[in-house]
Amino acid sequence: MSTLPVLHGFCTTTISGDMLDGCAFNPLMAVTEQTGWVLSQENCGQIIGATEAFDIPPVIYYDSADPLKMYTLIFLDMDGAHEEDRVFLQWLVVNVPESALVQGMTYMDGDTVMDYLAPNPGTYEHRYGLYLYEQVYGTSYPPLPNAREEFDLTGWINSIFPEGALCGPVASIGFCA
Numbered sequence: 464m465s466t467l468p469v470l471h472g473f474c475t476t477t478i479s480g481d482m483l484d485g486c487a488f489n490p491l492m493a494v495t496e497q498t499g500w501v502l503s504q505e506n507c508g509q510i511i512g513a514t515e516a517f518d519i520p521p522v523i524y525y526d527s528a529d530p531l532k533m534y535t536l537i538f539l540d541m542d543g544a545h546e547e548d549r550v551f552l553q554w555l556v557v558n559v560p561e562s563a564l565v566q567g568m569t570y571m572d573g574d575t576v577m578d579y580l581a582p583n584p585g586t587y588e589h590r591y592g593l594y595l596y597e598q599v600y601g602t603s604y605p606p607l608p609n610a611r612e613e614f615d616l617t618g619w620i621n622s623i624f625p626e627g628a629l630c631g632p633v634a635s636i637g638f639c640a
Contacts, residue, residue, distance in 0.1 A: 485592030485637015493521035493593060493636055494567070502636055510588065510639045520554065520570040520579040525595055525634050528561035533598040535559070535629055536573070537616070540582065541590040544613045552614035553591070554579040557627075558602050564595075576607060584640045591638055596631035603627040 490504035495517060502511070502521070523536060536556045543551025559573035570579060582591055605623040608614055620629060 485590065485594075485635050487635065488594075488632045489525070489527055489634040491593055491595060491634045491636040492524040493517070494524070495519075495521055502638055504636075506638075508637050508639065512640075516582060516640060518581045521593075523564065523568040523593065523595075525564040525568075527634070528564040529597070530561045533558050533560060533601055533603070534564065534573075534633075535596040535598055535603070536568070537594045537596070538579070539592050539594065539614070539616070540584075541592060542584075542587075543589060546613050548617070549613040549615055552577055552608060552611040553582065555608065557598070557605060574604070576605060577611065580611065582640050588639050591640060593636050594632040595634040596629040597633050599628035599630055600626065 486504075486507040490507065492504075493502040494500070496519065525534075528534065536554070536559055537552070538554035540551035540553055554575075555577035556568075556570075556573040556575050559568055563569075563572035582589070603623065603626070605619075605627045608619050623629070
């Protein structure tokens with residue numbers, strides 16, 4: 464039985480938009496509690512319908528989490544902002560322990576920095592991604608982002624560096640709606 468190697472994230476103070484392909488990193492798995500629908504490596508990047516949509520926060524799984532690390536989960540709408548290099552912030556949770564990711568992270572795990580907002584693509588198709596970062600120095604209490612709209616991920620990462628430095632993304636999963 465062969466296993467896939469685990470890719471470890473790189474530590475950075477900046478991230479470019481081309482690095483935010485929701486299917487480019489180790490796969491997360493997201494499960495809708497109400498229907499049991501699963502977003503996984505097999506259907507990453509596909510268009511999902513209203514029945515699969517994440518009206519409430521999905522349960523997130525990542526079985527390659529390091530028990531010695533804490534994690535940050537960021538949920539983004541890549542097409543929800545008007546400015547270049549900006550995105551719409553759907554959800555932001557820090558201090559997620561390995562045990563929560565292995566057993567299934569719910570909205571109750573970790574410390575919520577920005578409450579969950581369900582996808583709402585509007586009149587055209589949007590790309591969404593859930594991204595998992597390793598927290599370099601353990602528990603972190605980053606500042607609240609200025610806004611969901613026109614969220615500057617690079618600026619936010621810079622604002623928490625070096626005390627709240629992040630490595631990654633170490634895992635991700637994406638879809639279109």
